[in-house]
Amino acid sequence: MLLPGSTIGVLGGGQLGRMLAMEARRMGYGVHALDPDPDCCAAPFAEIITAPLDDVEAARYLAAHCDVLTIETEHVPAAVLAQIETLRPVYPNSAALATVQDRLRQREFLNRHQLPQTAYAAVDDLASLNQALSGIGRPAVLKTRTSGYDGKGQVRIGAGDDAAAAWAAIAEAPAVLEAWVQYDKEISVILARGHDGDIRCYPLAQNEHRQHILHVTRAPARVTPAVVQRAQALAVAVAEGLGHVGVMAVEMFVLESGELLINEVAPRTHNSGHYTFGGCVTSQFEQHLRAICGLPLGDAEPLRPALMLNLLGDLWANGAPPLARILTHPGARLHLYGKQPRAGRKLGHVLLLDEDLDAAQAWVDAIVG
Ligand SMILES: Nc1ncnc2c1ncn2[C@@H]1O[C@H](COP(=O)(O)OP(=O)(O)O)[C@@H](O)[C@H]1O
Ligand SMILES: [Mg+2]
Structure with a gap:
């Protein structure tokens, strides 16, 4: 068990690394992150080692300065993880990452486990x-x-x-x-699995994509209890099949019939799980830290229903977006990642905690369209 005071090493310093580092620092952990950009999103909260993610020597240096290692993106070569897992515990491990980071191997894995997909x-x-x-x-x-x-x-x-x-x-x-799947809804299951196999599932997230980029997540999803149960069972089967430790996201399509197809597995914290950071007792980032450090997992229960809106760079095209107006919602929590605006780039998100998610959705639509 790695108690606070230990140091977490993260491969990648994007917004997921930033929020992981924020939660780690709050809990009393040190954080080092490897990223090609010294001014990456995680920089205000972590010691940055500036190097490309495929730099084995830099990864070994990171490992030497940390007690446990993890990733914030699946685009780290599995071979790099294989090199450092001889030095320190690494979650997810190189075998799980190799399976997931290649879409063909991921589909073959799902097939082997008889999990439904397109x-x-x-x-x-x-x-x-x-x-x-x-x-x-x-x-x-x-x-x-x-x-x-x-x-x-x-x-x-x-x-x-x-x-x-x-x-x-x-x-x-x-x-x-x-x-191509003619789906009724897109959902994702965010869960965490500990060293001991203990699993906590968060409330189901319902996702709306625009141009293939996540636009809005609402949690809990508007689906039947049977769909919730089946989706969580599928996600648990994925996590156990991979022997995953940490947080993971399993994206699924819900068909008109209620049937589920797995779209994509991410062996890490996830954009569609941002609602947990403020909307649930334990954020996905704290939960991931607890899992990889061997601490007891936290409560995944929701505090209130939540709607998350991604803030893309396009909103900055004509100057600053209407952040002040967004914040007039009494349940709003703003997250900005410290990035330069660019079309299609995720610059931040806003979380609306609201008992009435339809009202929250209408409110968002009125402001950002
Ligand atoms: N086979 C498919 N049928 C219908 N929609 C799809 C399909 N594959 C992807 N999409 C749409 O594109 C989005 C992004 O695709 P995805 O495979 O999740 O890639 P990534 O999230 O890595 O960009 C999905 O969330 C979904 O909205
Ligand atoms: Mg996806």
């Missing part, structure tokens, strides 16, 4: 793309196996779209073709 096929060249399209049909979505996020590295292929153009659009990178 139809998919591996794509390595234009010929295999054409073959996959005739098997899977259209619409479909082509996604690079690695390095994708916020809809980057993916292209939808509709009825009239040219396969060669789609293949070029993802720079001819090894990919997976997936059948």
